[in-house]
Amino acid sequence: MVRQHLSGLPVSQLRRLKQRINSYLVFREAVASFQEMHFADLCSAKCFTSSTSACCGREGIITFFADVVVNVLLSTQQEIDVLLDTLDTDTGGSNCVYLHNTGCLWRAKPIVCEMFLCEHARNLVLDNNEALNSQWKTLRQRERRYTWPTRPVLFDELEAYFVAAGFDSPLMYLHRSPGLLRLKARHGLGNAKGPK
Numbered sequence: 001m002v003r004q005h006l007s008g009l010p011v012s013q014l015r016r017l018k019q020r021i022n023s024y025l026v027f028r029e030a031v032a033s034f035q036e037m038h039f040a041d042l043c044s045a046k047c048f049t050s051s052t053s054a055c056c057g058r059e060g061i062i063t064f065f066a067d068v069v070v071n072v073l074l075s076t077q078q079e080i081d082v083l084l085d086t087l088d089t090d091t092g093g094s095n096c097v098y099l100h101n102t103g104c105l106w107r108a109k110p111i112v113c114e115m116f117l118c119e120h121a122r123n124l125v126l127d128n129n130e131a132l133n134s135q136w137k138t139l140r141q142r143e144r145r146y147t148w149p150t151r152p153v154l155f156d157e158l159e160a161y162f163v164a165a166g167f168d169s170p171l172m173y174l175h176r177s178p179g180l181l182r183l184k185a186r187h188g189l190g191n192a193k194g195p196k
């Protein structure tokens with residue numbers, strides 16, 4: 001649905017949407033490089049070599065509608081085909097359907113996946129390192145600027161853009177979740193208007 005809608009947009013509108021997610025992508029690069037620098041070795045030793053991970057369990061994550069939009073904006077048609085084929089041929093199991101032997105099949109994995117650190121990893125890397133702990137807290141605060149609707153945020157805007165175009169999805173938590181709607185109302189926000 002997202003792919004179909006985006007592929008029918010005029011080039012200028014698509015360009016504006018891509019520009020709108022630029023600062024979010026800068027943030028994502030910062031998180032990815034923090035994870036790579038401080039957690040890659042640990043995660044590889046603890047989970048990837050033994051194929052047991054608390055990170056990528058089936059039904060273990062929440063995906064926002066905006067995660068899908070960002071991913072489609074960044075992916076090739078072929079990459080989206082692979083995601084759809086994977087869903088169609090899912091045979092169950094305990095892992096997330098998108099976990100492949102080369103890693104996650106999403107080009108930009110959902111934000112909840114990106115920000116997840118298990119207790120073991122947090123204890124080992126962050127608990128005794130005040131500087132790293134503080135860097136991680138800063139990244140968590142930056143995350144909220146895109147996802148947590150106590151102010152106008154990108155994730156709400158991207159949902160609104162598709163709502164205005166007549167789409168609906170159970171993943172539109174910023175328009176559907178009673179808790180998030182109450183939070184928005186408490187901060188004087190109605191439903192956002194999408195990027196023009």
Ligand code: SF4
Binds near residue numbers: 039044047054118121
């Ligand atoms: S964060 Fe924890 S569960 Fe996830 S891969 Fe790293 S060590 Fe494993």
Ligand code: SF4
Binds near residue numbers: 103106109
């Ligand atoms: S979407 Fe990707 S990162 Fe998230 S749980 Fe699935 S395989 Fe893991």
